[in-house]
Amino acid sequence: SQTIHQWPATLVQPVGSPLSLECTVEGTSNPNLYWYRQAAGRGLQLLFYSVGIGQISSEVPQNLSASRPQDRQFILSSKKLLLSDSGFYLCAWAPPLVGSYEQYFGPGTRLTVT
Amino acid sequence: KQEVTQIPAALSVPEGENLVLNCSFTDSAIYNLQWFRQDPGKGLTSLLLIQSSQREQTSGRLNASLDKSSGRSTLYIAASQPGDSATYLCAVRDNYGQNFVFGPGTRLSVLP
Numbered sequence: 001s002q003t004i005h006q007w008p009a010t011l012v013q014p015v016g017s018p019l020s021l022e023c024t025v026e027g028t029s030n031p032n033l034y035w036y037r038q039a040a041g042r043g044l045q046l047l048f049y050s051v052g053i054g055q056i057s058s059e060v061p062q063n064l065s066a067s068r069p070q071d072r073q074f075i076l077s078s079k080k081l082l083l084s085d086s087g088f089y090l091c092a093w094a095p096p097l098v099g100s101y102e103q104y105f106g107p108g109t110r111l112t113v114t
Numbered sequence: 115k116q117e118v119t120q121i122p123a124a125l126s127v128p129e130g131e132n133l134v135l136n137c138s139f140t141d142s143a144i145y146n147l148q149w150f151r152q153d154p155g156k157g158l159t160s161l162l163l164i165q166s167s168q169r170e171q172t173s174g175r176l177n178a179s180l181d182k183s184s185g186r187s188t189l190y191i192a193a194s195q196p197g198d199s200a201t202y203l204c205a206v207r208d209n210y211g212q213n214f215v216f217g218p219g220t221r222l223s224v225l226p
Contacts, residue, residue: 034213043218044203059213090157102148103205103214105158 002027006091006106014114019064019078021109023091026072031093033074034103035066038088050074051096086113116141116208118217126223131194135220137187137204144206148214149178149189152201161202162189194224 003026013019025031035047046059048066056066063082067075074091091106117140127133137147146165150158162171162178164187170179177190187204201221205214 036216044205044216046213046215049213088155092158101146102160102163104160105150107157108155110155 002093002104004091004093004104004106006089006109008109009107010110010112012112012114013081015083016080019076019081019085019111021076021089021091021111023074023076023106024072025074025093028072028093028095030071030096032096033068034092034094035074035076036090036092038090038108040087044090048076081113083113086111116144116206116215118204118206118215120202120204120217120220122220123218124221124223126225127194128225129194129196131224132190132192133194133222135189135191135202135222137189137217139185139187139206139215141208142182142185143209144182145209147178147180147187147204147206149176149187150203150205152203152219154200158203191222194222196224196226198222198224 005024033050036044037047038044048056048058050056050068053068064078089109092103094103095101119138121136144166148163149161151161152158162173164171164178164180175192180187201219203216203219205216207214
């Protein structure tokens with residue numbers, strides 16, 4: 001069966017510090033991978049998605065970047081955090097087939113920028 | 115651009131009631147629609163996936179319907195229980211990309 005991991009679970013960082021969140025998927029190959037942010041009281045905002053190693057698409061201009069160094073590894077980064085980067089970050093994966101398929105979510109990382 | 119809304123934003127019901135959550139989307143050219151549950155501080159758990167060619171899906175006490183032409187989906191929860199308390203989100207995948215667009219969610223409280 002497939003599982004998706006995220007770490008850390010919680011993170012408190014000062015403004016201006018760097019960020020690295022990691023997401024890994026087990027039990028599948030060549031998944032589509034997604035990073036979402038959920039701000040307090042708001043819906044999920046898609047930040048990045050990837051259909052393969054080194055292939056990153058950005059949905060919104062922002063202070064963040066993403067990388068996919070390995071097939072089942074997805075990393076969210078920032079060089080300098082802003083207060084507005086606080087939120088709940090969720091990684092998700094979906095099977096690589098074109099067509100109807102489900103998304104599966106990780107447990108999330110709670111980021112607080114102080 | 116696809117937009118998804120959910121009504122109501124919050125709902126509080128006594129245990130045992132049947133209830134309906136609503137999801138609307140602006141572009142009917144969707145590939146599928148998925149309902150999720152999110153407990154506080156947790157990730158999303160998939161509940162039901164409806165393909166664009168389907169009218170409904172059922173899982174236990176949950177039934178989701180899809181009317182693509184009118185841009186609507188409903189999630190019906192029968193005989194609600196306190197353990198059903200959570201935020202329920204719907205998401206649509208359109209025909210043009212690899213992405214899902216989420217609604218803001220409905221926060222459900224089932225009172226014992």
